[in-house]
Amino acid sequence: MAENTDEITKNKWRNLTSLPFPIKALFTGYILVIGLGLMMAGAQILLTHGMADGKFGVSVDDIVYSYYGNRSSSKLQSKLNGSMQDKATSQEKAVIFKWIASGAGEHEWQTTINPITQAKCAHCHANIPTLPNVTKYEVIKELAEVDMGAETSSLTRISHIHLFGIAFIFFFIGFIFSFAVGFPKWLKGLLILTPYTFLILDVSAWWLTRIDPSFAWLVIIGGFGYSLASAVMLSTSLYQMWIMPWRGHVSNEKACWD
Numbered sequence: 001m002a003e004n005t006d007e008i009t010k011n012k013w014r015n016l017t018s019l020p021f022p023i024k025a026l027f028t029g030y031i032l033v034i035g036l037g038l039m040m041a042g043a044q045i046l047l048t049h050g051m052a053d054g055k056f057g058v059s060v061d062d063i064v065y066s067y068y069g070n071r072s073s074s075k076l077q078s079k080l081n082g083s084m085q086d087k088a089t090s091q092e093k094a095v096i097f098k099w100i101a102s103g104a105g106e107h108e109w110q111t112t113i114n115p116i117t118q119a120k121c122a123h124c125h126a127n128i129p130t131l132p133n134v135t136k137y138e139v140i141k142e143l144a145e146v147d148m149g150a151e152t153s154s155l156t157r158i159s160h161i162h163l164f165g166i167a168f169i170f171f172f173i174g175f176i177f178s179f180a181v182g183f184p185k186w187l188k189g190l191l192i193l194t195p196y197t198f199l200i201l202d203v204s205a206w207w208l209t210r211i212d213p214s215f216a217w218l219v220i221i222g223g224f225g226y227s228l229a230s231a232v233m234l235s236t237s238l239y240q241m242w243i244m245p246w247r248g249h250v251s252n253e254k255a256c257w258d
């Protein structure tokens with residue numbers, strides 16, 4: 001491996017083990033922040049999509065609820081059977097369900113629903129700005145309509161943010177990893193391409209799930225696929241920049257450019 005150190009330092013940009021220190025510092029800072037960001041993204045997915053069916057952890061049901069909706073039910077109904085189930089007594093819930101089934105009329109809301117939501121929901125929903133104010137008729141009526149899942153406008157918005165933003169992240173992860181040693185070029189190229197492929201698969205699967213809930217598992221495979229490929233590239237890059245040289249394994253391989 002380490003033949004002649006002078007030879008190697010003459011050609012510092014050969015691979016990750018022999019990069020100049022400032023470049024290693026740059027790459028390492030980026031990898032650490034991106035690694036942290038990926039973990040935060042994971043936590044966010046658990047807390048938003050993960051809770052969609054009222055149970056912790058991401059399941060196929062969560063994905064179906066988020067993108068396809070729950071078309072046999074309304075959001076109000078599925079929440080009252082899910083994460084809001086302890087917020088009202090079963091009698092009160094029965095009254096609300098009956099009201100939904102009978103068409104969610106305003107007159108009936110005034111006499112039967114308004115007193116319940118004022119007593120049981122207002123202290124959160126009328127005070128926390130990020131929550132829909134279910135004590136207002138227009139708001140609760142909309143939540144009582146059939147849940148059609150993600151709207152085209154919001155799906156278009158998150159799709160393009162996701163594609164642009166994540167492509168940038170993968171670009172630098174792949175660029176750094178392209179200097180790794182010990183991988184045949186075809187395998188390295190495949191690993192660099194993998195997250196992009198899974199990203200396209202993931203975003204396409206959101207749209208497909210909106211049409212047909214059986215595509216929900218593709219969303220999970222897509223997300224899992226690019227997380228795994230990124231994790232392999234990030235940890236390999238850190239290992240080769242710091243652990244390998246520290247153990248004396250400074251490689252002479254031309255990692256990319258020959």
Ligand code: HEC
Binds near residue numbers: 123
């Ligand atoms: C202790 C505070 C609290 C109370 C009381 C409460 N909620 Fe909620 N509610 C939340 C929080 C937090 C969320 C967002 C997380 C979630 O969806 O589970 C939420 C979400 C919802 C949603 C989904 C809104 C959306 O657009 O995604 C509905 C519907 C809902 N609540 C209905 C009710 C009803 C009806 C009551 C009264 C019977 C009620 N909640 C009482 C805190 C509360």
